[in-house]
Amino acid sequence: MSELTFEQMLDESFKTIHNGEVVDGTVIDVKPDEIILNIGYKADGIITRSEYTNDNSVDLTTVVSVGDPMTVKVLKVNDGEGQVLLTYKRLVAEKGNERLKEAFENKEVLKAPVTQILGGGLSVVVDEARVFIPASLVSDTYEKDLSKYKDQEIEFVISEFNPRRNRIIGDRRQLLVAERAEKQKELFAKLKVGDVIEGTVKNVTDFGAFIDLGGVDGLLHISEMSWGRVDNPKKVFTVGETLKVLVKDIHDTKVALSLKFPESNPWANATEKYAVGTVVTGKVARMTDFGAFVELAPGVDALLHVSQISRAHVEKPSDVLSVGQEITAKIVDLNEADKKISLSMKALENAEAQEETEE
Numbered sequence: 001m002s003e004l005t006f007e008q009m010l011d012e013s014f015k016t017i018h019n020g021e022v023v024d025g026t027v028i029d030v031k032p033d034e035i036i037l038n039i040g041y042k043a044d045g046i047i048t049r050s051e052y053t054n055d056n057s058v059d060l061t062t063v064v065s066v067g068d069p070m071t072v073k074v075l076k077v078n079d080g081e082g083q084v085l086l087t088y089k090r091l092v093a094e095k096g097n098e099r100l101k102e103a104f105e106n107k108e109v110l111k112a113p114v115t116q117i118l119g120g121g122l123s124v125v126v127d128e129a130r131v132f133i134p135a136s137l138v139s140d141t142y143e144k145d146l147s148k149y150k151d152q153e154i155e156f157v158i159s160e161f162n163p164r165r166n167r168i169i170g171d172r173r174q175l176l177v178a179e180r181a182e183k184q185k186e187l188f189a190k191l192k193v194g195d196v197i198e199g200t201v202k203n204v205t206d207f208g209a210f211i212d213l214g215g216v217d218g219l220l221h222i223s224e225m226s227w228g229r230v231d232n233p234k235k236v237f238t239v240g241e242t243l244k245v246l247v248k249d250i251h252d253t254k255v256a257l258s259l260k261f262p263e264s265n266p267w268a269n270a271t272e273k274y275a276v277g278t279v280v281t282g283k284v285a286r287m288t289d290f291g292a293f294v295e296l297a298p299g300v301d302a303l304l305h306v307s308q309i310s311r312a313h314v315e316k317p318s319d320v321l322s323v324g325q326e327i328t329a330k331i332v333d334l335n336e337a338d339k340k341i342s343l344s345m346k347a348l349e350n351a352e353a354q355e356e357t358e359e
Helices: 006-013 089-106 173-190 346-358
Strands: 022-031 034-038 045-048 069-076 084-087 110-118 121-126 129-134 153-162 167-171 196-204 208-212 217-221 242-251 254-258 279-287 291-297 300-305 326-335 340-344
Touching: 034 069, 045 069, 069 089, 084 089, 089 121, 089 129, 089 153, 110 129, 121 153, 129 153, 153 173, 167 173, 217 242, 279 300, 300 326, 326 346, 340 346
Parallel strands: 045 084, 129 167, 217 254, 300 340
Antiparallel strands: 022 034, 022 069, 034 045, 069 084, 110 121, 110 153, 121 129, 153 167, 196 208, 196 242, 208 217, 242 254, 279 291, 279 326, 291 300, 326 340
8 A cells, every 4th residue: 555645645634625515714814805714625715805795895804803713605616726715695695595585484574774776676685685676566655766765774575585586575565555554544543524633745736635644645625725716736735744634524545634624714704794785805816707706805705797897888897807906895795605795896886976966
């Protein structure tokens, strides 16, 4: 039997390793972009920055020190230069995948920071394992700009787990939907018609504004925004504005809101304020062929019929009046039940003519 050479005996004193094997080692040197490990093999092991973390900006000297123990995975026994190429990131990611699989099976709620904003959604990392959250599953409402989520820590569940196809899908939407449903349940349990509640303007349209009451959206219709007229809600309200609103009606999950509070109803003391014979001043709000509507107060319009504009014949109100013009007239009729007031400028002219005749 031939004797072993010194080199053969030295080789046999080291353990053998294989690609894909998990080994333990000790850090013997660390540079900003690589870590060198003693893994008990005849060659040292190298971990590059890209095989340590997904963060390409990290300085490895700030995360590990000489003497630190590490468990790693062998990528290549010989990288072509006689060194062993190792990975820490992929081993952690495998453990992360096990963590995600467990969370998927148990429907566990996870929390992780958003690491990337992608064209179609968000990317988060759990123990170096990537999870993709499609834009449609980021929120319970349409999100045009996802940039606000960068570096934000969010909660989600794993809705699809298929690491072989590199499909690990996260879902934040179902959590928000469930949370909103719980808030709705709590709010509807105590909400009643006549309540005054604080809300936040969520969206403004041509026909009204949607107000977030805390999990429930209520509609503030344009006709309920003021006792007076509102032509363009977008000129009156802004998204994010806080309002105190009156609950006018509740039908199933639909809530109708109003800013027409009873105590500010301009018709509340109409009998006294707009009694027949009272001389009032108002502004022409709009005109038709048969007369002009004069605003006496927000929510109180009176009709000045074309026949009551002047003692002289007037063909059309627009021949002698203009929108926004301030006029003085006498109230000649009041129908409080129907909220109708009739005015006459001619009656004042008649009174003046009679005074002149008497003089």
